[in-house]
Amino acid sequence: MKPFDWQFPYPSQRMPILARNCVATSQPLAAQAGLRMLMKGGSAVDAVLATAISLTVLEPTSNGIGSDAFAILWDGKKLQGLNASGRSPAAWTPDRFKGLNAMPQRGWDSVTVPGAISAWVELSRKYGKLPFVRAGDRLCVARIHGVADHRATLGEAGARAERPARLRGSIHAERTRAAAG
Numbered sequence: 001m002k003p004f005d006w007q008f009p010y011p012s013q014r015m016p017i018l019a020r021n022c023v024a025t026s027q028p029l030a031a032q033a034g035l036r037m038l039m040k041g042g043s044a045v046d047a048v049l050a051t052a053i054s055l056t057v058l059e060p061t062s063n064g065i066g067s068d069a070f071a072i073l074w075d076g077k078k079l080q081g082l083n084a085s086g087r088s089p090a091a092w093t094p095d096r097f098k099g100l101n102a103m104p105q106r107g108w109d110s111v112t113v114p115g116a117i118s119a120w121v122e123l124s125r126k127y128g129k130l131p132f133v134r135a136g137d138r139l140c141v142a143r144i145h146g147v148a149d150h151r152a153t154l155g156e157a158g159a160r161a162e163r164p165a166r167l168r169g170s171i172h173a174e175r176t177r178a179a180a181g
Contacts (some may be wrong), residue, residue, distance in 0.1 A: 023047050026062075030054040037130060045073065045127040049120050067118035068112075075127065084171030086112025 021044075023034035033054040034047035042050075055063040071082040089112075097103070104110045122134035 001035050007159055021047075023051055025051050025055065027055060027058045040130060042130040045129055046130045049124055049128065049132075052116075053120065065116055066114045068115040071119065071123060073123075073127065082119055082122060084115035084122070086115045088112055 023031045028093045034051035037046040068085040
């Protein structure tokens with residue numbers, strides 16, 4: 001293996017940060033939540049969960065509790081996988097779809113129960129070192145201390161994603177005032 005070459009062929013001269021652990025996300029507060037779990041003695045899975053859960057608050061248009069989740073991880077001995085794609089609602093039986101040649105592509109019969117939270121709980125149970133839920137937490141997730149309080153610091157990506165909704169609201173209010181007026 002050749003030694004690391006510090007001469008970069010790119011215009012950006014960012015220097016690598018060499019560390020024992022790292023967390024990388026598009027949102028600094030989410031990365032801090034992950035690093036906080038590592039500093040508390042958590043596993044890489046604890047850090048991943050803190051990051052993912054924080055992003056549901058910090059970048060809600062990119063990641064959410066209403067989504068599905070998939071994971072592939074190395075447990076130190078074997079490659080493990082988790083498919084937490086949404087399950088069908090408990091009341092749905094095969095009789096509901098009897099006579100159909102394929103699953104419906106639109107409408108309520110195509111909707112599943114989101115699997116992200118079940119994935120987080122399962123990953124924490126199997127591979128986490130820190131407790132997933134702490135009694136008394138307003139959001140019932142011990143990993144995102146203070147993130148909701150800092151929602152105002154969404155960052156550029158979050159602000160860009162929310163801007164159209166705010167503009168639509170102000171345009172609607174302006175039209176309402178003009179019509180009344």
